[in-house]
Amino acid sequence: MGRFFLPRKWRMPKLVFGLIIFEFPFTVANLALFGIAAPNTYRTILWRVGGEMGFNSDPSQVAYAAYNYQKMETPVVWSSLNTNYNMYVGVVCMFFYLIKFTLWLLHIFYPILSLILHIALAALWAASLYLQTAPDTVDPAHQNKGAPWYITKSCGIVSDKTERGYCMQAKSAFAVSVIMLATYALLIVLSIWSLIPTPEARAAHDTKLAEKKAEKELYASEPYDAEMTAEEQWQHMWELQQLPRTPGTTAPAPAPWAKVPATPRTTAFNQLHGGHQDIFAHPRSPIHASPQQYQHQQQTYYPPPGQDGVGYAGVAPQGQQVYHDYVYDGNGKGTAM
Known part of the structure:
Protein backbone atom coordinates (compact mmCIF):
# COMPACT_ATOMS: atom_id res chain seq x y z
CA MET A 1 0.00 0.00 0.00
CA GLY A 2 2.76 2.46 0.87
CA ARG A 3 4.86 1.71 -2.22
CA PHE A 4 2.65 3.60 -4.67
CA PHE A 5 2.97 7.35 -4.78
CA LEU A 6 3.13 10.17 -7.33
CA PRO A 7 6.44 12.06 -7.44
CA ARG A 8 6.20 15.82 -7.42
CA LYS A 9 9.61 16.58 -8.87
CA TRP A 10 10.51 16.70 -12.54
CA ARG A 11 13.27 14.55 -13.95
CA MET A 12 14.55 17.35 -16.23
CA PRO A 13 13.14 20.63 -14.88
CA LYS A 14 15.32 22.83 -17.09
CA LEU A 15 14.02 21.14 -20.24
CA VAL A 16 10.43 21.48 -19.05
CA PHE A 17 10.91 25.16 -18.32
CA GLY A 18 12.55 25.61 -21.71
CA LEU A 19 9.54 24.04 -23.42
CA ILE A 20 7.20 26.31 -21.50
CA ILE A 21 9.16 29.36 -22.65
CA PHE A 22 9.33 27.96 -26.20
CA GLU A 23 5.56 27.51 -26.24
CA PHE A 24 4.73 31.14 -25.54
CA PRO A 25 5.55 32.78 -28.93
CA PHE A 26 3.73 30.04 -30.82
CA THR A 27 0.70 30.41 -28.56
CA VAL A 28 0.59 34.12 -29.36
CA ALA A 29 1.15 33.49 -33.09
CA ASN A 30 -1.58 30.86 -33.14
CA LEU A 31 -4.04 33.19 -31.46
CA ALA A 32 -3.17 36.00 -33.88
CA LEU A 33 -3.33 33.91 -37.06
CA PHE A 34 -6.64 32.23 -36.33
CA GLY A 35 -8.01 35.48 -34.96
CA ILE A 36 -7.28 37.11 -38.32
CA ALA A 37 -8.82 34.19 -40.21
CA ALA A 38 -12.08 34.35 -38.22
CA PRO A 39 -14.81 34.37 -39.16
CA ASN A 40 -14.19 34.11 -42.92
CA THR A 41 -11.33 36.31 -44.01
CA TYR A 42 -9.81 34.01 -46.62
CA ARG A 43 -11.36 30.56 -46.20
CA THR A 44 -13.84 30.90 -49.08
CA ILE A 45 -11.25 32.68 -51.23
CA LEU A 46 -8.79 29.78 -50.92
CA TRP A 47 -11.62 27.37 -51.62
CA ARG A 48 -12.48 29.25 -54.83
CA VAL A 49 -8.84 29.47 -55.92
CA GLY A 50 -8.40 25.74 -55.46
CA GLY A 51 -11.61 25.05 -57.37
CA GLU A 52 -10.46 27.18 -60.28
CA MET A 53 -7.20 25.24 -60.43
CA GLY A 54 -8.99 21.92 -60.18
CA PHE A 55 -7.53 20.93 -56.80
CA ASN A 56 -10.86 20.65 -54.98
CA SER A 57 -14.56 21.45 -55.33
CA ASP A 58 -15.86 24.90 -56.12
CA PRO A 59 -18.01 26.96 -53.74
CA SER A 60 -20.30 27.86 -56.63
CA GLN A 61 -21.35 24.22 -56.85
CA VAL A 62 -22.57 24.24 -53.26
CA ALA A 63 -24.46 27.48 -53.90
CA TYR A 64 -25.99 26.07 -57.08
CA ALA A 65 -27.12 22.91 -55.29
CA ALA A 66 -28.69 24.96 -52.50
CA TYR A 67 -30.45 27.14 -55.07
CA ASN A 68 -31.98 24.05 -56.71
CA TYR A 69 -32.95 22.50 -53.34
CA GLN A 70 -30.34 19.79 -53.68
CA LYS A 71 -28.48 18.44 -50.73
CA MET A 72 -24.76 19.23 -50.96
CA GLU A 73 -22.85 19.73 -47.74
CA THR A 74 -19.93 22.07 -47.42
CA PRO A 75 -16.63 20.21 -46.89
CA VAL A 76 -15.40 20.42 -43.32
CA VAL A 77 -12.05 21.91 -44.36
CA TRP A 78 -13.88 24.87 -45.94
CA SER A 79 -16.57 25.24 -43.29
CA SER A 80 -16.87 27.85 -40.57
CA LEU A 81 -16.32 25.09 -38.00
CA ASN A 82 -12.68 24.88 -39.03
CA THR A 83 -11.93 28.58 -38.50
CA ASN A 84 -14.01 29.09 -35.36
CA TYR A 85 -12.77 25.93 -33.68
CA ASN A 86 -9.12 26.86 -34.17
CA MET A 87 -9.74 30.35 -32.84
CA TYR A 88 -11.39 28.92 -29.69
CA VAL A 89 -8.51 26.50 -29.22
CA GLY A 90 -6.07 29.40 -29.40
CA VAL A 91 -7.95 31.27 -26.68
CA VAL A 92 -8.07 28.17 -24.45
CA CYS A 93 -4.35 27.53 -24.91
CA MET A 94 -3.47 31.09 -23.96
CA PHE A 95 -5.66 30.89 -20.86
CA PHE A 96 -4.10 27.64 -19.65
CA TYR A 97 -0.63 28.84 -20.54
CA LEU A 98 -0.95 31.73 -18.09
CA ILE A 99 -2.15 29.32 -15.41
CA LYS A 100 0.61 26.85 -16.17
CA PHE A 101 3.35 29.49 -16.07
CA THR A 102 2.03 30.83 -12.75
CA LEU A 103 1.98 27.35 -11.21
CA TRP A 104 5.51 26.75 -12.42
CA LEU A 105 6.74 29.93 -10.75
CA LEU A 106 5.00 28.85 -7.54
CA HIS A 107 6.69 25.42 -7.76
CA ILE A 108 3.35 23.57 -7.71
CA PHE A 109 3.15 22.55 -11.37
CA TYR A 110 3.51 18.86 -10.62
CA PRO A 111 3.97 16.21 -13.33
CA ILE A 112 0.51 14.76 -12.70
CA LEU A 113 -1.07 18.17 -13.37
CA SER A 114 1.04 18.56 -16.48
CA LEU A 115 -0.01 15.15 -17.74
CA ILE A 116 -3.73 15.83 -17.37
CA LEU A 117 -3.52 19.34 -18.85
CA HIS A 118 -1.36 18.50 -21.84
CA ILE A 119 -3.32 15.38 -22.75
CA ALA A 120 -6.45 17.53 -23.00
CA LEU A 121 -4.69 20.25 -25.00
CA ALA A 122 -3.03 17.72 -27.29
CA ALA A 123 -6.44 16.19 -28.02
CA LEU A 124 -7.76 19.63 -28.97
CA TRP A 125 -4.86 20.20 -31.35
CA ALA A 126 -5.22 16.75 -32.86
CA ALA A 127 -8.83 17.59 -33.70
CA SER A 128 -7.67 20.93 -35.10
CA LEU A 129 -5.19 19.26 -37.44
CA TYR A 130 -7.89 16.88 -38.60
CA LEU A 131 -10.19 19.78 -39.46
CA GLN A 132 -7.41 21.59 -41.31
CA THR A 133 -6.54 18.48 -43.36
CA ALA A 134 -10.05 17.05 -43.86
CA PRO A 135 -10.78 15.67 -47.37
CA ASP A 136 -12.97 17.39 -49.96
CA THR A 137 -15.01 14.81 -51.90
CA VAL A 138 -18.30 16.60 -52.61
CA ASP A 139 -17.39 17.02 -56.29
CA PRO A 140 -16.95 13.64 -58.02
CA ALA A 141 -14.87 15.25 -60.76
CA HIS A 142 -12.47 17.02 -58.39
CA GLN A 143 -11.97 15.00 -55.25
CA ASN A 144 -9.23 15.75 -52.76
CA LYS A 145 -8.76 13.02 -50.16
CA GLY A 146 -5.76 14.61 -48.50
CA ALA A 147 -4.76 18.01 -47.15
CA PRO A 148 -5.91 21.14 -49.02
CA TRP A 149 -3.78 22.61 -51.76
CA TYR A 150 -2.38 25.52 -49.73
CA ILE A 151 -0.64 22.99 -47.46
CA THR A 152 0.61 20.48 -50.01
CA LYS A 153 1.61 22.99 -52.69
CA SER A 154 3.62 26.20 -52.82
CA CYS A 155 1.84 29.51 -52.57
CA GLY A 156 3.87 30.75 -55.57
CA ILE A 157 1.43 29.13 -57.98
CA VAL A 158 -1.08 31.88 -57.16
CA SER A 159 -0.69 34.95 -59.33
CA ASP A 160 -2.69 37.39 -57.24
CA LYS A 161 -0.61 38.99 -54.47
CA THR A 162 -3.47 39.19 -51.97
CA GLU A 163 -4.47 35.59 -52.51
CA ARG A 164 -0.83 34.54 -52.20
CA GLY A 165 -0.69 36.32 -48.84
CA TYR A 166 -3.81 34.47 -47.67
CA CYS A 167 -2.23 31.20 -48.74
CA MET A 168 0.89 31.95 -46.68
CA GLN A 169 -1.21 32.86 -43.63
CA ALA A 170 -3.15 29.58 -43.82
CA LYS A 171 0.08 27.63 -44.28
CA SER A 172 1.65 29.39 -41.28
CA ALA A 173 -1.39 28.65 -39.11
CA PHE A 174 -1.10 24.97 -39.98
CA ALA A 175 2.64 24.97 -39.18
CA VAL A 176 2.00 26.60 -35.80
CA SER A 177 -0.65 23.98 -35.05
CA VAL A 178 1.83 21.19 -35.78
CA ILE A 179 4.45 22.79 -33.50
CA MET A 180 1.92 23.18 -30.69
CA LEU A 181 0.90 19.54 -30.92
CA ALA A 182 4.54 18.41 -30.96
CA THR A 183 5.33 20.57 -27.91
CA TYR A 184 2.43 19.14 -25.94
CA ALA A 185 3.37 15.61 -26.95
CA LEU A 186 6.90 16.15 -25.65
CA LEU A 187 5.57 17.56 -22.38
CA ILE A 188 3.34 14.50 -22.02
CA VAL A 189 6.36 12.22 -22.43
CA LEU A 190 8.33 14.18 -19.83
CA SER A 191 5.38 14.09 -17.45
CA ILE A 192 5.04 10.32 -17.72
CA TRP A 193 8.78 9.87 -17.28
CA SER A 194 8.78 12.09 -14.19
CA LEU A 195 5.86 10.15 -12.69
CA ILE A 196 7.96 6.96 -12.69
CA PRO A 197 9.61 7.06 -9.23
CA THR A 198 13.35 6.60 -8.93
CA PRO A 199 14.96 4.45 -6.21
CA GLU A 200 15.98 7.60 -4.36
CA ALA A 201 12.42 8.92 -4.48
CA ARG A 202 11.08 5.59 -3.20
CA ALA A 203 13.55 5.60 -0.31
CA ALA A 204 12.62 9.17 0.63
CA HIS A 205 8.93 8.28 0.47
CA ASP A 206 9.41 5.22 2.68
CA THR A 207 11.34 7.32 5.20
CA LEU A 243 5.80 28.42 26.98
CA PRO A 244 8.92 30.16 25.63
CA ARG A 245 10.78 28.03 23.09
CA THR A 246 14.23 29.23 24.24
CA PRO A 247 14.93 30.09 27.91
CA GLY A 248 15.95 33.66 28.53
CA THR A 249 14.49 35.06 25.31
CA THR A 250 11.25 36.32 26.76
CA ALA A 251 10.83 40.04 27.23
CA PRO A 252 11.19 41.34 30.82
CA ALA A 253 8.05 42.13 32.71
CA PRO A 254 7.10 45.78 32.73
CA ALA A 255 7.66 47.83 35.85
CA PRO A 256 4.71 47.98 38.28
CA TRP A 257 4.33 51.71 37.93
CA ALA A 258 4.26 51.51 34.10
CA LYS A 259 0.71 50.16 34.20
CA VAL A 260 -0.70 52.81 36.53
CA PRO A 261 -3.00 55.14 34.61
CA ALA A 262 -1.93 58.78 34.68
CA THR A 263 -4.92 61.01 35.38
CA PRO A 264 -4.88 64.70 36.39
CA ARG A 265 -5.93 63.77 39.90
CA THR A 266 -3.17 61.15 40.22
CA THR A 267 -0.54 63.57 38.93
CA ALA A 268 -1.57 66.26 41.39
CA PHE A 269 -1.61 63.75 44.24
CA ASN A 270 1.90 62.53 43.39
CA GLN A 271 3.22 66.08 43.20
CA LEU A 272 2.01 66.61 46.78
CA HIS A 273 4.07 63.54 47.86
CA GLY A 274 1.02 61.55 48.69
CA GLY A 275 1.30 58.74 46.16
CA HIS A 276 3.42 55.64 46.00
CA GLN A 277 4.93 56.62 42.67
CA ASP A 278 7.15 59.17 44.41
CA ILE A 279 9.23 56.29 45.74
CA PHE A 280 10.03 55.03 42.29
CA ALA A 281 10.63 58.52 40.94
CA HIS A 282 13.78 58.87 43.07
CA PRO A 283 16.37 56.27 42.09
CA ARG A 284 18.44 56.91 45.21
CA SER A 285 15.67 56.11 47.66
CA PRO A 286 16.35 53.42 50.29
CA ILE A 287 14.40 50.82 48.30
CA HIS A 288 16.80 51.11 45.36
CA ALA A 289 19.93 51.34 47.47
CA SER A 290 22.20 48.42 48.18
CA PRO A 291 22.40 46.92 51.70
CA GLN A 292 25.79 48.58 52.35
CA GLN A 293 24.54 51.97 51.23
CA TYR A 294 21.39 51.49 53.26
CA GLN A 295 23.31 50.73 56.47
CA HIS A 296 25.56 53.78 56.17
CA GLN A 297 22.79 56.14 55.21
CA GLN A 298 22.35 58.89 57.76
CA GLN A 299 18.93 59.48 59.23
CA THR A 300 17.86 63.08 59.72
CA TYR A 301 15.56 63.73 62.65
CA TYR A 302 13.83 67.03 63.40
CA PRO A 303 11.80 66.66 66.60
CA PRO A 304 8.99 69.08 67.14
CA PRO A 305 9.37 71.51 70.01
CA GLY A 306 8.61 70.00 73.38
CA GLN A 307 8.36 66.42 72.06
CA ASP A 308 11.89 65.11 72.19
CA GLY A 309 12.20 61.35 71.93
CA VAL A 310 9.04 60.90 69.87
CA GLY A 311 9.56 58.67 66.78
CA TYR A 312 7.77 58.90 63.50
CA ALA A 313 7.33 56.35 60.73
CA GLY A 314 10.64 55.95 58.98
CA VAL A 315 12.36 58.60 61.22
CA ALA A 316 13.81 58.01 64.70
CA PRO A 317 15.98 59.84 67.17
CA GLN A 318 19.70 59.41 67.01
CA GLY A 319 20.88 56.02 68.25
CA GLN A 320 17.51 54.29 67.80
CA GLN A 321 16.82 51.54 65.25
CA VAL A 322 14.57 52.28 62.30
CA TYR A 323 12.03 49.64 61.27
CA HIS A 324 10.71 49.64 57.82
CA ASP A 325 7.97 47.50 56.41
CA TYR A 326 10.36 45.75 54.02
CA VAL A 327 14.12 45.40 54.15
CA TYR A 328 16.09 44.54 51.03
CA ASP A 329 18.94 42.14 51.75
CA GLY A 330 20.19 41.74 48.17
CA ASN A 331 19.04 38.10 47.85
CA GLY A 332 15.88 38.29 45.81
CA LYS A 333 12.67 39.73 47.14
CA GLY A 334 12.46 41.84 50.27
CA THR A 335 11.90 40.23 53.65
CA ALA A 336 8.96 41.38 55.65
CA MET A 337 9.82 42.61 59.16
Whole structure:
Protein backbone atom coordinates (compact mmCIF):
# COMPACT_ATOMS: atom_id res chain seq x y z
CA MET A 1 0.00 0.00 0.00
CA GLY A 2 2.76 2.46 0.87
CA ARG A 3 4.86 1.71 -2.22
CA PHE A 4 2.65 3.60 -4.67
CA PHE A 5 2.97 7.35 -4.78
CA LEU A 6 3.13 10.17 -7.33
CA PRO A 7 6.44 12.06 -7.44
CA ARG A 8 6.20 15.82 -7.42
CA LYS A 9 9.61 16.58 -8.87
CA TRP A 10 10.51 16.70 -12.54
CA ARG A 11 13.27 14.55 -13.95
CA MET A 12 14.55 17.35 -16.23
CA PRO A 13 13.14 20.63 -14.88
CA LYS A 14 15.32 22.83 -17.09
CA LEU A 15 14.02 21.14 -20.24
CA VAL A 16 10.43 21.48 -19.05
CA PHE A 17 10.91 25.16 -18.32
CA GLY A 18 12.55 25.61 -21.71
CA LEU A 19 9.54 24.04 -23.42
CA ILE A 20 7.20 26.31 -21.50
CA ILE A 21 9.16 29.36 -22.65
CA PHE A 22 9.33 27.96 -26.20
CA GLU A 23 5.56 27.51 -26.24
CA PHE A 24 4.73 31.14 -25.54
CA PRO A 25 5.55 32.78 -28.93
CA PHE A 26 3.73 30.04 -30.82
CA THR A 27 0.70 30.41 -28.56
CA VAL A 28 0.59 34.12 -29.36
CA ALA A 29 1.15 33.49 -33.09
CA ASN A 30 -1.58 30.86 -33.14
CA LEU A 31 -4.04 33.19 -31.46
CA ALA A 32 -3.17 36.00 -33.88
CA LEU A 33 -3.33 33.91 -37.06
CA PHE A 34 -6.64 32.23 -36.33
CA GLY A 35 -8.01 35.48 -34.96
CA ILE A 36 -7.28 37.11 -38.32
CA ALA A 37 -8.82 34.19 -40.21
CA ALA A 38 -12.08 34.35 -38.22
CA PRO A 39 -14.81 34.37 -39.16
CA ASN A 40 -14.19 34.11 -42.92
CA THR A 41 -11.33 36.31 -44.01
CA TYR A 42 -9.81 34.01 -46.62
CA ARG A 43 -11.36 30.56 -46.20
CA THR A 44 -13.84 30.90 -49.08
CA ILE A 45 -11.25 32.68 -51.23
CA LEU A 46 -8.79 29.78 -50.92
CA TRP A 47 -11.62 27.37 -51.62
CA ARG A 48 -12.48 29.25 -54.83
CA VAL A 49 -8.84 29.47 -55.92
CA GLY A 50 -8.40 25.74 -55.46
CA GLY A 51 -11.61 25.05 -57.37
CA GLU A 52 -10.46 27.18 -60.28
CA MET A 53 -7.20 25.24 -60.43
CA GLY A 54 -8.99 21.92 -60.18
CA PHE A 55 -7.53 20.93 -56.80
CA ASN A 56 -10.86 20.65 -54.98
CA SER A 57 -14.56 21.45 -55.33
CA ASP A 58 -15.86 24.90 -56.12
CA PRO A 59 -18.01 26.96 -53.74
CA SER A 60 -20.30 27.86 -56.63
CA GLN A 61 -21.35 24.22 -56.85
CA VAL A 62 -22.57 24.24 -53.26
CA ALA A 63 -24.46 27.48 -53.90
CA TYR A 64 -25.99 26.07 -57.08
CA ALA A 65 -27.12 22.91 -55.29
CA ALA A 66 -28.69 24.96 -52.50
CA TYR A 67 -30.45 27.14 -55.07
CA ASN A 68 -31.98 24.05 -56.71
CA TYR A 69 -32.95 22.50 -53.34
CA GLN A 70 -30.34 19.79 -53.68
CA LYS A 71 -28.48 18.44 -50.73
CA MET A 72 -24.76 19.23 -50.96
CA GLU A 73 -22.85 19.73 -47.74
CA THR A 74 -19.93 22.07 -47.42
CA PRO A 75 -16.63 20.21 -46.89
CA VAL A 76 -15.40 20.42 -43.32
CA VAL A 77 -12.05 21.91 -44.36
CA TRP A 78 -13.88 24.87 -45.94
CA SER A 79 -16.57 25.24 -43.29
CA SER A 80 -16.87 27.85 -40.57
CA LEU A 81 -16.32 25.09 -38.00
CA ASN A 82 -12.68 24.88 -39.03
CA THR A 83 -11.93 28.58 -38.50
CA ASN A 84 -14.01 29.09 -35.36
CA TYR A 85 -12.77 25.93 -33.68
CA ASN A 86 -9.12 26.86 -34.17
CA MET A 87 -9.74 30.35 -32.84
CA TYR A 88 -11.39 28.92 -29.69
CA VAL A 89 -8.51 26.50 -29.22
CA GLY A 90 -6.07 29.40 -29.40
CA VAL A 91 -7.95 31.27 -26.68
CA VAL A 92 -8.07 28.17 -24.45
CA CYS A 93 -4.35 27.53 -24.91
CA MET A 94 -3.47 31.09 -23.96
CA PHE A 95 -5.66 30.89 -20.86
CA PHE A 96 -4.10 27.64 -19.65
CA TYR A 97 -0.63 28.84 -20.54
CA LEU A 98 -0.95 31.73 -18.09
CA ILE A 99 -2.15 29.32 -15.41
CA LYS A 100 0.61 26.85 -16.17
CA PHE A 101 3.35 29.49 -16.07
CA THR A 102 2.03 30.83 -12.75
CA LEU A 103 1.98 27.35 -11.21
CA TRP A 104 5.51 26.75 -12.42
CA LEU A 105 6.74 29.93 -10.75
CA LEU A 106 5.00 28.85 -7.54
CA HIS A 107 6.69 25.42 -7.76
CA ILE A 108 3.35 23.57 -7.71
CA PHE A 109 3.15 22.55 -11.37
CA TYR A 110 3.51 18.86 -10.62
CA PRO A 111 3.97 16.21 -13.33
CA ILE A 112 0.51 14.76 -12.70
CA LEU A 113 -1.07 18.17 -13.37
CA SER A 114 1.04 18.56 -16.48
CA LEU A 115 -0.01 15.15 -17.74
CA ILE A 116 -3.73 15.83 -17.37
CA LEU A 117 -3.52 19.34 -18.85
CA HIS A 118 -1.36 18.50 -21.84
CA ILE A 119 -3.32 15.38 -22.75
CA ALA A 120 -6.45 17.53 -23.00
CA LEU A 121 -4.69 20.25 -25.00
CA ALA A 122 -3.03 17.72 -27.29
CA ALA A 123 -6.44 16.19 -28.02
CA LEU A 124 -7.76 19.63 -28.97
CA TRP A 125 -4.86 20.20 -31.35
CA ALA A 126 -5.22 16.75 -32.86
CA ALA A 127 -8.83 17.59 -33.70
CA SER A 128 -7.67 20.93 -35.10
CA LEU A 129 -5.19 19.26 -37.44
CA TYR A 130 -7.89 16.88 -38.60
CA LEU A 131 -10.19 19.78 -39.46
CA GLN A 132 -7.41 21.59 -41.31
CA THR A 133 -6.54 18.48 -43.36
CA ALA A 134 -10.05 17.05 -43.86
CA PRO A 135 -10.78 15.67 -47.37
CA ASP A 136 -12.97 17.39 -49.96
CA THR A 137 -15.01 14.81 -51.90
CA VAL A 138 -18.30 16.60 -52.61
CA ASP A 139 -17.39 17.02 -56.29
CA PRO A 140 -16.95 13.64 -58.02
CA ALA A 141 -14.87 15.25 -60.76
CA HIS A 142 -12.47 17.02 -58.39
CA GLN A 143 -11.97 15.00 -55.25
CA ASN A 144 -9.23 15.75 -52.76
CA LYS A 145 -8.76 13.02 -50.16
CA GLY A 146 -5.76 14.61 -48.50
CA ALA A 147 -4.76 18.01 -47.15
CA PRO A 148 -5.91 21.14 -49.02
CA TRP A 149 -3.78 22.61 -51.76
CA TYR A 150 -2.38 25.52 -49.73
CA ILE A 151 -0.64 22.99 -47.46
CA THR A 152 0.61 20.48 -50.01
CA LYS A 153 1.61 22.99 -52.69
CA SER A 154 3.62 26.20 -52.82
CA CYS A 155 1.84 29.51 -52.57
CA GLY A 156 3.87 30.75 -55.57
CA ILE A 157 1.43 29.13 -57.98
CA VAL A 158 -1.08 31.88 -57.16
CA SER A 159 -0.69 34.95 -59.33
CA ASP A 160 -2.69 37.39 -57.24
CA LYS A 161 -0.61 38.99 -54.47
CA THR A 162 -3.47 39.19 -51.97
CA GLU A 163 -4.47 35.59 -52.51
CA ARG A 164 -0.83 34.54 -52.20
CA GLY A 165 -0.69 36.32 -48.84
CA TYR A 166 -3.81 34.47 -47.67
CA CYS A 167 -2.23 31.20 -48.74
CA MET A 168 0.89 31.95 -46.68
CA GLN A 169 -1.21 32.86 -43.63
CA ALA A 170 -3.15 29.58 -43.82
CA LYS A 171 0.08 27.63 -44.28
CA SER A 172 1.65 29.39 -41.28
CA ALA A 173 -1.39 28.65 -39.11
CA PHE A 174 -1.10 24.97 -39.98
CA ALA A 175 2.64 24.97 -39.18
CA VAL A 176 2.00 26.60 -35.80
CA SER A 177 -0.65 23.98 -35.05
CA VAL A 178 1.83 21.19 -35.78
CA ILE A 179 4.45 22.79 -33.50
CA MET A 180 1.92 23.18 -30.69
CA LEU A 181 0.90 19.54 -30.92
CA ALA A 182 4.54 18.41 -30.96
CA THR A 183 5.33 20.57 -27.91
CA TYR A 184 2.43 19.14 -25.94
CA ALA A 185 3.37 15.61 -26.95
CA LEU A 186 6.90 16.15 -25.65
CA LEU A 187 5.57 17.56 -22.38
CA ILE A 188 3.34 14.50 -22.02
CA VAL A 189 6.36 12.22 -22.43
CA LEU A 190 8.33 14.18 -19.83
CA SER A 191 5.38 14.09 -17.45
CA ILE A 192 5.04 10.32 -17.72
CA TRP A 193 8.78 9.87 -17.28
CA SER A 194 8.78 12.09 -14.19
CA LEU A 195 5.86 10.15 -12.69
CA ILE A 196 7.96 6.96 -12.69
CA PRO A 197 9.61 7.06 -9.23
CA THR A 198 13.35 6.60 -8.93
CA PRO A 199 14.96 4.45 -6.21
CA GLU A 200 15.98 7.60 -4.36
CA ALA A 201 12.42 8.92 -4.48
CA ARG A 202 11.08 5.59 -3.20
CA ALA A 203 13.55 5.60 -0.31
CA ALA A 204 12.62 9.17 0.63
CA HIS A 205 8.93 8.28 0.47
CA ASP A 206 9.41 5.22 2.68
CA THR A 207 11.34 7.32 5.20
CA LYS A 208 8.58 9.88 5.30
CA LEU A 209 5.96 7.18 5.86
CA ALA A 210 8.03 5.67 8.67
CA GLU A 211 8.32 9.05 10.39
CA LYS A 212 4.58 9.61 10.17
CA LYS A 213 3.89 6.14 11.54
CA ALA A 214 6.30 6.66 14.45
CA GLU A 215 4.76 10.02 15.24
CA LYS A 216 1.27 8.52 15.20
CA GLU A 217 2.34 5.68 17.52
CA LEU A 218 4.02 8.14 19.88
CA TYR A 219 0.93 10.27 20.02
CA ALA A 220 -1.25 7.21 20.63
CA SER A 221 1.00 6.09 23.53
CA GLU A 222 0.74 9.36 25.47
CA PRO A 223 -0.66 8.70 28.99
CA TYR A 224 -3.02 11.64 28.95
CA ASP A 225 -4.49 10.66 25.61
CA ALA A 226 -6.89 8.10 27.13
CA GLU A 227 -7.63 10.06 30.31
CA MET A 228 -8.19 13.59 29.03
CA THR A 229 -11.11 14.71 26.98
CA ALA A 230 -10.70 16.43 23.64
CA GLU A 231 -11.22 19.83 25.23
CA GLU A 232 -8.65 19.12 27.94
CA GLN A 233 -6.14 17.94 25.33
CA TRP A 234 -6.67 21.13 23.34
CA GLN A 235 -6.19 23.21 26.51
CA HIS A 236 -3.01 21.28 27.30
CA MET A 237 -1.58 21.87 23.83
CA TRP A 238 -2.47 25.56 24.04
CA GLU A 239 -0.65 25.86 27.37
CA LEU A 240 2.42 24.20 25.89
CA GLN A 241 2.43 26.70 23.04
CA GLN A 242 2.49 29.57 25.51
CA LEU A 243 5.80 28.42 26.98
CA PRO A 244 8.92 30.16 25.63
CA ARG A 245 10.78 28.03 23.09
CA THR A 246 14.23 29.23 24.24
CA PRO A 247 14.93 30.09 27.91
CA GLY A 248 15.95 33.66 28.53
CA THR A 249 14.49 35.06 25.31
CA THR A 250 11.25 36.32 26.76
CA ALA A 251 10.83 40.04 27.23
CA PRO A 252 11.19 41.34 30.82
CA ALA A 253 8.05 42.13 32.71
CA PRO A 254 7.10 45.78 32.73
CA ALA A 255 7.66 47.83 35.85
CA PRO A 256 4.71 47.98 38.28
CA TRP A 257 4.33 51.71 37.93
CA ALA A 258 4.26 51.51 34.10
CA LYS A 259 0.71 50.16 34.20
CA VAL A 260 -0.70 52.81 36.53
CA PRO A 261 -3.00 55.14 34.61
CA ALA A 262 -1.93 58.78 34.68
CA THR A 263 -4.92 61.01 35.38
CA PRO A 264 -4.88 64.70 36.39
CA ARG A 265 -5.93 63.77 39.90
CA THR A 266 -3.17 61.15 40.22
CA THR A 267 -0.54 63.57 38.93
CA ALA A 268 -1.57 66.26 41.39
CA PHE A 269 -1.61 63.75 44.24
CA ASN A 270 1.90 62.53 43.39
CA GLN A 271 3.22 66.08 43.20
CA LEU A 272 2.01 66.61 46.78
CA HIS A 273 4.07 63.54 47.86
CA GLY A 274 1.02 61.55 48.69
CA GLY A 275 1.30 58.74 46.16
CA HIS A 276 3.42 55.64 46.00
CA GLN A 277 4.93 56.62 42.67
CA ASP A 278 7.15 59.17 44.41
CA ILE A 279 9.23 56.29 45.74
CA PHE A 280 10.03 55.03 42.29
CA ALA A 281 10.63 58.52 40.94
CA HIS A 282 13.78 58.87 43.07
CA PRO A 283 16.37 56.27 42.09
CA ARG A 284 18.44 56.91 45.21
CA SER A 285 15.67 56.11 47.66
CA PRO A 286 16.35 53.42 50.29
CA ILE A 287 14.40 50.82 48.30
CA HIS A 288 16.80 51.11 45.36
CA ALA A 289 19.93 51.34 47.47
CA SER A 290 22.20 48.42 48.18
CA PRO A 291 22.40 46.92 51.70
CA GLN A 292 25.79 48.58 52.35
CA GLN A 293 24.54 51.97 51.23
CA TYR A 294 21.39 51.49 53.26
CA GLN A 295 23.31 50.73 56.47
CA HIS A 296 25.56 53.78 56.17
CA GLN A 297 22.79 56.14 55.21
CA GLN A 298 22.35 58.89 57.76
CA GLN A 299 18.93 59.48 59.23
CA THR A 300 17.86 63.08 59.72
CA TYR A 301 15.56 63.73 62.65
CA TYR A 302 13.83 67.03 63.40
CA PRO A 303 11.80 66.66 66.60
CA PRO A 304 8.99 69.08 67.14
CA PRO A 305 9.37 71.51 70.01
CA GLY A 306 8.61 70.00 73.38
CA GLN A 307 8.36 66.42 72.06
CA ASP A 308 11.89 65.11 72.19
CA GLY A 309 12.20 61.35 71.93
CA VAL A 310 9.04 60.90 69.87
CA GLY A 311 9.56 58.67 66.78
CA TYR A 312 7.77 58.90 63.50
CA ALA A 313 7.33 56.35 60.73
CA GLY A 314 10.64 55.95 58.98
CA VAL A 315 12.36 58.60 61.22
CA ALA A 316 13.81 58.01 64.70
CA PRO A 317 15.98 59.84 67.17
CA GLN A 318 19.70 59.41 67.01
CA GLY A 319 20.88 56.02 68.25
CA GLN A 320 17.51 54.29 67.80
CA GLN A 321 16.82 51.54 65.25
CA VAL A 322 14.57 52.28 62.30
CA TYR A 323 12.03 49.64 61.27
CA HIS A 324 10.71 49.64 57.82
CA ASP A 325 7.97 47.50 56.41
CA TYR A 326 10.36 45.75 54.02
CA VAL A 327 14.12 45.40 54.15
CA TYR A 328 16.09 44.54 51.03
CA ASP A 329 18.94 42.14 51.75
CA GLY A 330 20.19 41.74 48.17
CA ASN A 331 19.04 38.10 47.85
CA GLY A 332 15.88 38.29 45.81
CA LYS A 333 12.67 39.73 47.14
CA GLY A 334 12.46 41.84 50.27
CA THR A 335 11.90 40.23 53.65
CA ALA A 336 8.96 41.38 55.65
CA MET A 337 9.82 42.61 59.16
